[in-house]
Amino acid sequence: MSDxxxxxxxxxxxxxxxxxxxxSDQTMFKGxxxxxxxxxxxxxxxxxxxxxxxxxxxxxxxxxxxxxPNPSEVFGLNVFGVDxxxxxxxxxxxxxxxxxxxxxxxxxxxxxxxxxxxxxxxxATAIGGLTFVGMQAFEWSKLIHEGVRPWENPFxxxxxxxxxxxxxxxxxxxxxxxxxxxxxxxxxxFAGHYDQGKRGWFTTMKGDYVEIEILGLYxxxxxxxxxxxxxxxxxx
Amino acid sequence: xxxxxxxxxxxxHKIGIYLWIWGLLFVLSFFSYMVDWYQFQGMLRWxxxxxxxxxxxxxxxxxxxxxxxxxxxxVNVLLWPMTAIACFIFLMVAEFEYTVFTRLFYFVAGG
Numbered sequence: 001m002s003d004x005x006x007x008x009x010x011x012x013x014x015x016x017x018x019x020x021x022x023x024s025d026q027t028m029f030k031g032x033x034x035x036x037x038x039x040x041x042x043x044x045x046x047x048x049x050x051x052x053x054x055x056x057x058x059x060x061x062x063x064x065x066x067x068x069p070n071p072s073e074v075f076g077l078n079v080f081g082v083d084x085x086x087x088x089x090x091x092x093x094x095x096x097x098x099x100x101x102x103x104x105x106x107x108x109x110x111x112x113x114x115x116x117x118x119x120x121x122x123x124a125t126a127i128g129g130l131t132f133v134g135m136q137a138f139e140w141s142k143l144i145h146e147g148v149r150p151w152e153n154p155f156x157x158x159x160x161x162x163x164x165x166x167x168x169x170x171x172x173x174x175x176x177x178x179x180x181x182x183x184x185x186x187x188x189x190f191a192g193h194y195d196q197g198k199r200g201w202f203t204t205m206k207g208d209y210v211e212i213e214i215l216g217l218y219x220x221x222x223x224x225x226x227x228x229x230x231x232x233x234x235x236x
Numbered sequence: 237x238x239x240x241x242x243x244x245x246x247x248x249h250k251i252g253i254y255l256w257i258w259g260l261l262f263v264l265s266f267f268s269y270m271v272d273w274y275q276f277q278g279m280l281r282w283x284x285x286x287x288x289x290x291x292x293x294x295x296x297x298x299x300x301x302x303x304x305x306x307x308x309x310x311v312n313v314l315l316w317p318m319t320a321i322a323c324f325i326f327l328m329v330a331e332f333e334y335t336v337f338t339r340l341f342y343f344v345a346g347g
Contacts, residue, residue, distance in 0.1 A: 011307070018308035029310060037310070044314055051321045055328050062332035065339050072272050090269045097265055101258035104300045111248045213302075220300045224293055230265075231289035235272055236282070 006031045033210045036217070043221045046174075050225050053170065054232055057163040069155030071234050075139070089234045092135050093226065096175075099128025100223040103216050110194070110212035118212060119189040125219065126182035129175050136172045140165075164233070171229055174222050185215050249305075257299045264292050 009030050012020055022028055029037050061068055072085035079087065106121035143164070147154045150162040188194065188207070197206040268288040271281060298304040303311055341347065 013308070015308055018312060021307060021309035029307070032307075032310070040310065040314060044317060048317075048321070051324070055321075055324055058325070059328045059332045059335075062329070063335035063339070065336070065343070072275075086269065086272050090265075093265050093269070094262065097258070097261045100296065100300060101254065101261070104254045104258070105251070108248050108251065108254060217301055220296055223300075224296050227289055227292045227296065231268065231285050235268060235285045 033208075033214070035205065035214050036210060039214045039217050043217065046221065046225075050167075050170070050228070053163075053167050054228060057167060057233065060159045060163060061157070064157045064159060066157040068157050069153065069160050071236075074143070074155055075234060086234060088135060088139055089230065092132055092139075093230055095128055095132050095135070096223050096226050099125045099132070100220055102128065103219045107213045107216040110189075110209040113195065113209065115189060115192060115195060118209075119186055122182055122186040122189060122212070122215075126179050126186060129179040129182060129219075133172060133175050133179060136168065136175075140168075167229060167233060171222070171225055174225070178219050178222055181215060182219070185212065253299060257295050260295060261292055264288050264295075268292075 009024070011017060011031065021030065024030055075087075075089050076083050076085045077087040078084075102121045102124045106118050106125060109117040109121060148161045148164070150165055152158045153161045188198075188200075189212070192198075193200075193207040194209045194211065197208065199206055200211075265288075268285060271284045271288070276284060303314070
């Protein structure tokens with residue numbers, strides 16, 4: 001959406017445009033920032049990794065003859081003497097969606113070159129992500145105290161633990177890396193690196209607000225993966 | 237895109253669309269939590285979970301990740317590989333059903 005115009009190349013919408021774009025001279029995705037295209041390719045490969053985890057979970061859960069632990073009890077919380085099913089996971093979901101919304105707005109304000117709003121929204125996103133990771137750490141330690149291990153658990157099928165730690169751990173790693181980058185980008189935004197076109201450390205690329213969109217793609221993807229984990233691991 | 241000419245000035249969308257999608261995501265998440273709250277079982281539970289999941293995923297991809305406004309070349313590069321995942325799921329469903337069958341046959345029924 002932020003694609004720059006290439007001289008002598010006219011972009012056409014729809015499948016005609018796709019044919020022209022795919023078969024065009026020298027490069028595909030003309031005018032798309034290379035970082036954005038590469039982020040999409042990375043996210044595609046990441047999709048396959050998470051799919052493999054979730055499919056192996058499906059296969060493991062489907063092929064065991066022992067009852068699978070009931071997630072709404074395992075992840076339930078006791079609040080003031082009342083057992084609320086899946087409470088922590090529901091709060092985590094809302095926290096992640098909140099941070100996804102603030103990120104979407106940060107991208108929007110970034111393109112409007114509204115440095116202040118963009119920076120604060122990225123910071124809000126980072127804090128949302130940090131809250132999420134913190135709650136996940138709490139969830140992990142709670143389950144480990146209750147005796148859940150990758151090879152056994154007191155609730156049912158022993159495979160439960162290995163899938164739980166693998167899938168939520170890998171997702172949590174993604175969130176943690178995202179949080180680190182969100183803090184860095186919040187600093188870079190406030191410092192005006194994207195207004196001045198200052199170069200980053202890994203690259204000679206000039207700073208531009210398109211970087212906020214690229215970071216946003218990653219962050220929304222993390223939220224997207226959580227949608228699937230929430231549905232398949234916690235609700236199913 | 238006919239917008240191309242205007243793109244130097246503005247490339248953003250109105251804030252309303254983001255807030256709408258944001259609100260919808262909250263509502264849909266609330267609904268999928270309600271599926272667990274009311275302890276729906278069986279096909280009703282699974283279909284509701286999948287319905288809300290795909291709706292949420294679609295909204296995030298289309299609007300938060302801008303795929304709805306993105307060029308077809310990119311959209312197709314991203315979405316067609318998903319058919320490979322669908323095939324993999326199909327294969328593994330057949331696989332776990334066979335595993336369950338053999339386990340029942342040899343462990344429970346005794347061969």
